[in-house]
Each structure stands twice: as structure tokens, then as C-alpha cells.
Amino acid sequence: MPLAQFTEALLIGSSLVTMGTTQIDPTGVLEDVVTHYAVVQGEAMVRGTIGVTSSDWSDTQPVGSVTTGPAFATGVTIVYRSGLRPAFETFTWSQEIKVRAG
Numbered sequence: 001m002p003l004a005q006f007t008e009a010l011l012i013g014s015s016l017v018t019m020g021t022t023q024i025d026p027t028g029v030l031e032d033v034v035t036h037y038a039v040v041q042g043e044a045m046v047r048g049t050i051g052v053t054s055s056d057w058s059d060t061q062p063v064g065s066v067t068t069g070p071a072f073a074t075g076v077t078i079v080y081r082s083g084l085r086p087a088f089e090t091f092t093w094s095q096e097i098k099v100r101a102g
Contacts, residue, residue, distance in 0.1 A: 002091045006073045007056075009039055010102030016046045016066055017102060019058040020075070028081040037075035039099070041066050052077070066099060073097045 008019040018039060032051040037059075039046045044065040050057055074094035081089055 002077065002079075002089075004035070004075060004077055004091065004093045006037075006075070006095060006097050009071065009073070009097050009099045011063060011066070011068055011099055012102035014063050015060045016063045016099070017058060017060050018046070018048060018073070019056070021056050022052050022077055023055050024077070024079055028083050029079055031080045033077060033079050035075055035077045037073065039066060039071050039073045039097070041069065041071045041099070068099050068101050071097050071099050 003023040004020065006020045010017045016039060022035060024033060032053060035052050036049045046061050046064055046066050048059040048061045050059040076090060076092045079089040081087055
């Protein structure tokens, strides 16, 4: 079963650096694994999309109005698998995180 989680969210200047880990079975993966994510604080949101080429990933996006403190993060990962019945495999996750100053 795939496993994904956010490991850190750092506010550095006017950017939010979001880090995480994604563990999937690499058997039959035809293309890059893609993760879409969002970090939300009330009405403020930072969204990103990243091609995941290893288990650990990070992405930098403009911070918008997200500040340090508690936040909610959610993600969806998409994997295209080959085989007798090629298919997209997707999985989602969400968790409470803390945005910290970097």
C-alpha cells in the first residue's frame, strides 16, 4: 500500500517550501509519479504540483497569505502503471501540519 506524508513546511522569505515523502511500489510505473498538494490556513492556500522521482520530495511556491502556525495539508498522487490492464493509480492523504519560519 502506498504511503505519503508531509514532513515539513517552511516559510522562507516570500516562499513556502513544502517537503514530504511518497513511497510506492515501482513495479510497472511508466511515467513520472505526480503529486498535487495544498497547504491551507483558513482562506489562505498555497498549491503546488511536483513530479516525484524519489521517495523524498520538496517544492517551493509563492507564500501568498499563509503565515507561520497550524495549517492543514492535503495531497493526491497519481501513478500510471503498465500491465495487462494499464491504469492510473491514485491515492490521497491529508494531515495537520505546522508552518515554521525557515
